[in-house]
Amino acid sequence: MLWAVEAAPMGVLLLGPDGTLGHANPAARHLAGLIAPGPQSTPQHLLGLVPDEAWAQACQKGQWLGEVRVGDALILEVGVFCGADENAGRRFVTFTDVSARSARELELQQRHDELERTYRRLSGAQEQLLQSEKMASIGQLAAGVAHEINNPIGYVHSNLGTLREYVSALFGMIDAYSTALAAPDPMSQRDTVQAQRQRLDIDFILGDLPQLLDESREGIERVTRIVQDLKEFSHVGRNEAMRPSDLVKGLESTLNIVWNDLKYKVKLEKHYGEMPPVECHPSEINQVFMNLLINAGQAIAERGVITLACGAEDAEAWISIGDSGCGIAEESLGRIFDPFFTTKPIGRGTGLGLAISYRIIEKHHGRIDVSSRVGTGTTFRIVLPLRQPAATA
Ligand SMILES: Nc1ncnc2c1ncn2[C@@H]1O[C@H](COP(=O)(O)OP(=O)(O)OP(=O)(O)O)[C@@H](O)[C@H]1O
Ligand SMILES: [Mg+2]
Structure with a gap:
């Protein structure tokens, strides 16, 4: 012992x-x-x-x-x-x-704290990056949207000028009638009134005026729609609960926003099936649509087709965005969702669009698949559960 x-x-x-x-x-x-x-x-x-x-x-x-x-x-x-x-x-x-052990433990603890701090900083940076990428793409789009809005505003403005002339001609005509009516023998004024009517081109005005009004109203409605789409697109719901949303409406709104970049080279084909509401953050899903639509447009060099389709099976909904563009090389396919992977020239692509999209879909407990052939085209397919698992919804 x-x-x-x-x-x-x-x-x-x-x-x-x-x-x-x-x-x-x-x-x-x-x-x-x-x-x-x-x-x-x-x-x-x-x-x-x-x-x-x-x-x-x-x-x-x-x-x-x-x-x-x-x-x-x-x-x-x-x-x-x-x-x-x-x-x-x-x-x-x-x-x-145990001095040595404690020193090691202390060092481990310090390293652990440091790692945790770095992790928190990185998460913050990633969140900021995501936000700034979103702002950047919105900024990029703003020019296109401004153009879309400027067009109808332009002709509504010019129509208002014409309408003003028409109204003053019509007032002139009313004056002529009043003067004639006030004369002792109004019938004797008939020729004068008729001459005035011709001089002011009243018959033409009567034909043209309803058309001008209709056209102006359409223009205003278009602007309203674009503004509505923009609002819908940029609706920030980060801290809100996910809500059942109409994904096709989101896709269409987003399409309207990016349309300016696509309209000269793209023919659209739509095969929309039954689509029940999907529980999600619509603004984030719209961001995914935007990234995929912009990529599709950029993949088409001269002229091509973008095919949009959707449907639902069991408890899932799917949306696919296909293009007849350049396709993705076999060796790139495994990397397209990596942050900063891009084949586009500097200034054109940051390589963040798909990485962000992937993250958003992952957060929604969905998946995003791609199938592609060089020279034939690419199709991205997003699958989302109709309802989110209880804890995260
Ligand atoms: N529809 C597509 N057709 C062909 N290649 C595509 C398509 N979508 C993505 N890619 C390829 O995947 C890469 C990564 O796409 P991603 O959207 O992440 O970045 P990016 O478009 O290059 O840049 P960013 O979206 O940040 O402006 C692209 O550079 C391109 O090579
Ligand atoms: Mg992109």
Whole structure:
């Protein structure tokens, strides 16, 4: 028994029933030397490290375990043991130097904290990147949308000018009639009125005016629709709960917004099937549509077809966006969803569109697949559950 105590790598102090020091093994004497260097160093110094409450607890429960810090560098794991029954009155205390382990643990903890901080910073940066990419693409689109809005505004404005002339001619005509009516013999004024009517071109005005009004109204309605689409597209619902939404409406709104970039080279084909409402953040799904539509448009060099289709099966809805463009090379297919993967020239593509889209669809518990053949075209297919799993909806 004593041999085991002597050989133990940790310091061991054996005590008598009255708490006086009976025996200290070599490891204990070594530790005592570390605590109080010099010839007067005794194992008693070690014993002095045991907190008072440790004795009370050890007597009650049989043992007490704790850590004691000595100075800056030394940390000792201390165990106080009190025997019971046939060992009653026997006590011993162990001291293990855990300074190195604690230093390692501290270092690990520090690294862990640092990693966590970096992770939080990165997540924040990614969120910002996502937001700025969204803003950038909206900025890019703004020019196109401005053009779309400018056109109808332009002709409504010019129509208003014409209408003003027409109205003043009609007022002139009303004046002519009033003057004729006020004359003693109105019938004698007939030729004058007729001449006035011809001079003011009233017959033409009567034919043209309803047309101008209709055209202007259409123009205003178009602007209203585009503004509505923009609002729908950019509706920020990040912190809102997902809500059942009409994906086809979202696709059509988004299409209207990007149409300016596509209309000169793209023929649209639509094969819309039954589409129940899908629980989602519509603005985010619209962003995916926009990225896919822009990619499809960019893949078509001169003229081509974009095919939109949708449908629903079981508890899932799907939307596909296909193009007759250049296609994706076999070796690129596995990388297109990677952030910053782009085959487009600098300034044209950042390689974020699909990475962001992937993330959005993943967040909606859906999937996004691609099939492509070089020279034939590419089709992206998004599948989304109609209802989100309870915890995230
Ligand atoms: N419809 C498509 N036809 C052909 N290639 C495509 C199509 N969609 C994506 N790709 C390929 O995938 C790459 C990555 O697309 P992604 O939308 O992520 O980035 P990008 O279009 O290059 O840039 P960004 O969308 O950030 O402006 C593209 O550079 C292109 O090579
Ligand atoms: Mg893109």
